[in-house]
Amino acid sequence: MKKWWHDKVAYQIYPKSFYDSNGDGIGDLRGIISKLDYLKELGIDIIWISPVYCSPMVDQGYDISDYYNIDPRFGTMDDMEELLKEAKARNMYILMDLVINHCSDQHEWFKKALEDPEGEYADYFYIREGKGNKPPCNWRSYFGGSVWEKIPNTNKYYLHLFAKEQPDLNWENPKLRHKLYEMINWWLEKGLAGFRIDAIINVKKDLRFEDFPADMEDGLCSIDKMLEAAEGVGDMLYELNEETFKKYDAFTVGEVFNEKEGELHKFIGKDGYFSSMFDFEIETLGKSEKGWYDNKEFTTNELRKAIFNSQLKTMDIGFKANIIENHDEPRGVSHCIKDEECNDNAKKMLGAISIMLRGIPFIYQGQEIGMTNNKFSSIEEIDDISTIDQYKLAIKQGLSEKEAIKIVNKYSRDNARTPFQWDNSDNAGFTTGRPWLVVNKNYESINAASQIEDKDSVFSFYKELIKLRKSEEFKEVIVYGKFRPMLEEYDNIVAFCRELEDKKIMIIANYQNEEQIIKLPEKFKGILLNNYESLEIEKDKVRLQEYEVVILEIY
Numbered sequence: 102m103k104k105w106w107h108d109k110v111a112y113q114i115y116p117k118s119f120y121d122s123n124g125d126g127i128g129d130l131r132g133i134i135s136k137l138d139y140l141k142e143l144g145i146d147i148i149w150i151s152p153v154y155c156s157p158m159v160d161q162g163y164d165i166s167d168y169y170n171i172d173p174r175f176g177t178m179d180d181m182e183e184l185l186k187e188a189k190a191r192n193m194y195i196l197m198d199l200v201i202n203h204c205s206d207q208h209e210w211f212k213k214a215l216e217d218p219e220g221e222y223a224d225y226f227y228i229r230e231g232k233g234n235k236p237p238c239n240w241r242s243y244f245g246g247s248v249w250e251k252i253p254n255t256n257k258y259y260l261h262l263f264a265k266e267q268p269d270l271n272w273e274n275p276k277l278r279h280k281l282y283e284m285i286n287w288w289l290e291k292g293l294a295g296f297r298i299d300a301i302i303n304v305k306k307d308l309r310f311e312d313f314p315a316d317m318e319d320g321l322c323s324i325d326k327m328l329e330a331a332e333g334v335g336d337m338l339y340e341l342n343e344e345t346f347k348k349y350d351a352f353t354v355g356e357v358f359n360e361k362e363g364e365l366h367k368f369i370g371k372d373g374y375f376s377s378m379f380d381f382e383i384e385t386l387g388k389s390e391k392g393w394y395d396n397k398e399f400t401t402n403e404l405r406k407a408i409f410n411s412q413l414k415t416m417d418i419g420f421k422a423n424i425i426e427n428h429d430e431p432r433g434v435s436h437c438i439k440d441e442e443c444n445d446n447a448k449k450m451l452g453a454i455s456i457m458l459r460g461i462p463f464i465y466q467g468q469e470i471g472m473t474n475n476k477f478s479s480i481e482e483i484d485d486i487s488t489i490d491q492y493k494l495a496i497k498q499g500l501s502e503k504e505a506i507k508i509v510n511k512y513s514r515d516n517a518r519t520p521f522q523w524d525n526s527d528n529a530g531f532t533t534g535r536p537w538l539v540v541n542k543n544y545e546s547i548n549a550a551s552q553i554e555d556k557d558s559v560f561s562f563y564k565e566l567i568k569l570r571k572s573e574e575f576k577e578v579i580v581y582g583k584f585r586p587m588l589e590e591y592d593n594i595v596a597f598c599r600e601l602e603d604k605k606i607m608i609i610a611n612y613q614n615e616e617q618i619i620k621l622p623e624k625f626k627g628i629l630l631n632n633y634e635s636l637e638i639e640k641d642k643v644r645l646q647e648y649e650v651v652i653l654e655i656y
Contacts, residue, residue, distance in 0.1 A: 144567030194294035
């Protein structure tokens with residue numbers, strides 16, 4: 102069954118870094134409103150906004166102290182309502198971030214829980230007795246250290262899978278769940294089109310709270326072990342959907358890393374918990390469980406295999422949300438392309454692969470102009486809690502400060518959080534004040550103003566890709582067409598066909614820094630898009646230049 106969101110293109114805004122309207126160095130809602138026409142020009146329909154709720158900002162707004170209000174840093178509820186109104190006037194839809202696995206330790210529920218660890222609000226959280234003078238079990242938090250934090254003057258601990266300032270909400274408590282559903286429906290009544298749902302698989306815990314074998318010298322074990330053991334998350338997610346999203350035909354996209362084998366259909370199938378979920382296959386390539394210091398390089402063939410496997414697994418089930426980057430990852434072009442080869446053609450090629458896949462494309466702010474990783478000179482320039490933890494871990498493993506900062510420059514989340522590069526004026530046109538995070542030094546050569554009118558720019562190529570995706574002639578095949586891998590016998594070629602009834606298009610990307618001649622497996626009618634001026638063809642053979650990508654209509 103066709104849904105209203107199937108043919109849309111989405112864009113993620115990290116508000117703090119998008120555009121600052123008042124000169125305080127922090128991006129805000131009025132800044133987003135002022136740039137809606139820029140996004141419309143690009144071809145964007147759905148805008149996901151990372152958290153703007155009230156927050157102490159320990160984890161950049163993913164620690165929410167009040168779900169019903171906007172943090173003054175970002176503006177007011179009036180600004181939020183104006184954003185909804187202005188988006189609607191342009192036929193655009195707004196998603197907010199939904200962070201309901203945990204809240205902030207400054208939330209009134211948690212304050213009341215601490216005041217009375219035996220009372221009603223204590224059951225909104227996971228509060229457990231310690232084992233002697235030790236925490237209840239040996240699980241490691243996502244940000245390092247124990248998941249348990251001791252409550253002063255007691256032998257009780259509360260659970261936090263993320264930072265200690267982010268206590269986990271007890272989803273076993275029906276009263277707590279219904280408080281969350283009320284809040285979600287309140288926002289949907291306001292005119293939100295839906296949500297991106299943060300870290301949602303974590304809501305179900307293994308309630309035995311038992312130790313698992315330690316996997317590092319700190320004596321702790323990865324939280325993934327607990328998630329593997331936990332049973333019954335589906336019941337919670339089913340109820341969440343029934344009580345909220347389904348009633349409003351909302352578009353929801355889940356951040357799901359750990360669904361169990363064979364359960365994809367439960368998440369995004371015909372009656373799935375969510376409309377879509379992010380495809381993290383590219384993002385997890387080369388990652389080590391030990392930490393960033395142990396991450397490995399990956400090959401183009403490995404990247405191709407990851408994309409193809411995910412596409413084939415998902416094709417008959419539903420739609421994934423395709424990304425090359427987000428606010429929790431380094432820049433996609435820096436992750437997937439060698440620094441010395443990261444030119445405009447390579448960036449366009451990566452964009453074409455992503456936007457022509459089956460699923461709904463999510464573009465992250467700055468991706469459309471080819472923003473890259475920053476070169477941070479020291480850990481003092483870093484704001485991100487997770488990066489600081491990984492830096493310390495690398496030092497602990499014997500790396501020098503110079504080696505550790507090199508790791509940070511490759512993998513830090515702050516790479517994606519540097520201010521958006523609007524133009525070549527001071528602070529890249531992001532703010533008239535002092536930006537909250539350093540601006541990438543390459544803003545003079547990479548910025549939106551220089552690309553909008555340039556027909557050969559990365560921005561213009563993205564615009565053409567989106568236009569092709571939405572065109573009357575090819576929309577159906579790109580949105581609903583089957584995915585068929587092609588040319589897998591060649592190294593460093595990422596090629597696939599999208600086909601629906603008598604319509605077929607083929608995408609061929611030469612994913613390397615040298616030209617390659619390939620034999621076309623099908624006859625083609627015409628060239629729909631190319632990141633070079635022309636395609637060299639002789640009979641059934643094509644010569645693809647370095648990082649050339651071509652989209653062909655085929656018979």
